[in-house]
Amino acid sequence: MVKNILKAKAKRSMKTKSKLTGSSMRAKQITINDIAHLASVSKKTVSRVINEIPTVNVEIRDRVNEIIKKTGFRPNPQARGLAFRKSFLIAMIYDNPNATFIVGMQAGILEALRGSGFELLVHQCERRSPRFVPDVREFVERLQPHGVILLPPISENPVLIQMLHEVGCPHVSVAAARIESAMHRVVSSDRDACAEVALHLTELGHKRIAIIAGPQGHRSATERLRGFTDALQNRGLLMPPELIAQGLYTFESGIQAAEKLLSVYPPPTAIFATNDEMAAGVYQVAHRLGIEIPLQLSVIGYDDNPIASRLWPPLTTIRLPIPLMARLATTPLISSGNAHLQQDVALVTPNLVVRHSTAPPSSKRSRNIRA
Template sequence: MTDDDATVAPTGHRPGKRPTINDVARVAGVSKKTVSRVINQSPFVREETRIRVTSVIADLGFTPDLQARGLAFRRSFLVGMIYDNPSPNYVVNMQQGVLDALRGSGLELVVHPCLRTAPTVVADIRTFVERQKLFGVILPPSMSEDERVIAVLRDLDCPYVRIASVSLDAAGSMLVTNDHLGAAEAGRHLADLGHRRIGFISGPALFRSSAERGGGFRRALAERGLTLDERYVAEGAYTFESGVDAARVLLALDPRPTAIFTGNDEMALGVFKVARDLGLEIPRDLSVVGYDDLPMASRVWPNLTSVRLPIRDMGRMAAERLLAPMRGLDPADLGQPEVLPSLVVRDSATAFKA
């Protein structure tokens, strides 16, 4: 025991000295960060903890330094959505879901599109979060997969929810979409229709969903005794244009594929365009299956068979998770919600006829 230790009063602060935030934290048995949250009236504190810290503050006669408090990182009434998804339909549906959850909460949505490969992306996100003093952040894929961004949010003590195809974080901060399950349904569907020469247009390699969807598709074909020929695999970018480019490559092969599965609906529409340009009729000459089941899937002709990922619901669920502390709930106690994709069979895929 040091002399300084010997002078500490049972209450946890030294007699004759103005109590500090460290004294409050020590007596209350919490971190300095928690005390700061209580002082700044953050909703992200359990009620029993708030009461205990408030009581200790009163007992010690602690008065926060107003100047320091003014400089503290205080929250606004803004929820940020940081994304790099190139599909505008995906982004709009996700935003709608977030807005569904925010309605009536007093919080507003602010979006921050970015390019994950940009050299300044992490610094730009830090500036965005600090400048807006965000209440919290929602991260769709693939920003949800970038640990550099997560490190920034943790450093800024900014709550977040990650949406990803696999679990990447604590249950309270995750929404898992199980992309491999949906892709497996697509693979089994095409195999059961009798297709053996099947093409696959993946999303960009940077997206974890690309690997998950590709892996699930391959495993399902293997279950049916089939192997995906790498000559019939092309990488897209989750955009219509990349679907066009990839389809031109695949449909120029001899023999060409009798069916193509695409990593999202945007690229499936690119396949539709190339097929039409080549005089091929869908599904008579080429079966096509997409992923996401965006509203466009039922608005094109023939209607697109697609794996349904409830994107709007995902945005709502992520935002509700972010708002849980405002409603007296601890996200860690809510478990880890999971989305189960499902195949919606329409008219763009049919049985193979030799």
């Protein structure tokens, strides 16, 4: 009798197949009821086996497990989600041009999710669009993910975070600063990292140091600028305003900023570009002007984008511990119980990666630069 059920199912499946394009048709799904019939137990007992509830007779457990394995049964995720009132979905929401960062975070989140039963949904948005927050809201309400991870810079947006609170969606902000309103945060101490940059340059003997800051409104931009200038000040170096250029974290803005900075007199002997894209812009301008890095100009970037090590000379930069950040961002969202409801902050330290774009300032450089 049990066998007949399976046969009937197989037949139906065949019929469906032949009606359509054959091999490409999805086979009839095996359900918990089929397993229950085959094992001659109730579906509830199968459910217990699936969820590893201990109050199941070992013999029955083994029998059910064997049938599950033999039939290749997988619980339907929709049904499971519906019954559990839980979506088993984590979403990563971003609006960020830095592909390396996105893919790195994505890989790390997937790694942290492995075996947890959760899956990763991605959602790209446009923070400059007037429909930015409503669009994300629509996404969150429609998908009802179990939690969302916000990448910078949208992770800093108070309106977005407020909306997530309103719709009751757990979230974690990955940012360069403690975003107070966010439920959970992973914060990288960009400020400390930039102090390290200042230290490195002053120890090499640089006195006239320029910085290309990030776009206004980005917390990472203010943190990096602040960390750098404060550290210089602690060492008795004041940053003259003409050596502070405004950038947009883009290659082109790096070029413009570099052109501006290298035309002041006396020119800086070192430039700290607050991301690698802008540092690449500095390289470009230096090449055009015939300025040799690091002999005539030291350059430091931020991110350890692949570009950094491809440039010539390889760029000294700051590396974010992306896999760690990804793990820290994921954990509070999938931790069991109500632990995930407690606010938490995880701090993470970026590291200086010294390559070949920095050297002591050379006395001959002011001559050469005029050429």
